[in-house]
Amino acid sequence: MSDYGKYGDDILVGLCTRGDGRAMKVIYDRYVEYLSAVCARYISGDDDRKDVLQESFVRIFTSLDKFCFRGEGSLKAWMIRIVVNESLRFLKKNTSYDFIDYDSKIPDVPEEPEIDGIPDDVINEMILSLPPGYRMVFNLYVFGNKSHKEISKMLNIGESSSASQLSRAKALLSKRVKEYKATHKND
Numbered sequence: 001m002s003d004y005g006k007y008g009d010d011i012l013v014g015l016c017t018r019g020d021g022r023a024m025k026v027i028y029d030r031y032v033e034y035l036s037a038v039c040a041r042y043i044s045g046d047d048d049r050k051d052v053l054q055e056s057f058v059r060i061f062t063s064l065d066k067f068c069f070r071g072e073g074s075l076k077a078w079m080i081r082i083v084v085n086e087s088l089r090f091l092k093k094n095t096s097y098d099f100i101d102y103d104s105k106i107p108d109v110p111e112e113p114e115i116d117g118i119p120d121d122v123i124n125e126m127i128l129s130l131p132p133g134y135r136m137v138f139n140l141y142v143f144g145n146k147s148h149k150e151i152s153k154m155l156n157i158g159e160s161s162s163a164s165q166l167s168r169a170k171a172l173l174s175k176r177v178k179e180y181k182a183t184h185k186n187d
Contacts, residue, residue: 009075017065041139042087044128056086126176134169
């Protein structure tokens with residue numbers, strides 16, 4: 001058992017639950033970059049992101065005995081859920097955000113702008129610069145594939161509030177994409 005990197009997640013989880021530090025290091029190294037990117041969708045500051053990621057890994061490693069392996073990718077999905085939940089917990093505790101609940105019909109966002117040609121890091125910065133409430137709903141809906149009903153339960157807001165936050169996030173992103181394209185026509 002000298003080359004732990006060759007082991008699958010199922011074997012590594014079993015070793016971790018028995019306190020094997022080398023197996024924990026392999027899991028950490030295998031997923032830290034991806035989970036950091038997930039965390040970055042929610043948390044904008046580097047120090048805060050590192051803190052949330054550290055808390056997430058503490059929760060992951062102390063909860064592995066509750067994890068049930070369901071095939072390839074199940075560990076990653078489970079860890080993503082923990083990172084998202086830790087990110088939301090951090091934001092709820094440390095960020096003031098307003099969720100505006102509108103019962104009126106939410107206007108449709110004009111046609112979504114084409115983002116081809118815009119670097120990924122610029123798009124990520126646009127998302128990170130959204131107001132916290134917009135950003136949480138946008139990330140949960142777009143990247144987390146959550147419904148407005150699920151989001152409303154997670155954030156303790158109304159479904160219409162979730163829908164309005166998403167609509168406003170999309171409108172703001174659309175505006176920023178158009179502004180970026182207008183200022184970078186010749187790039």
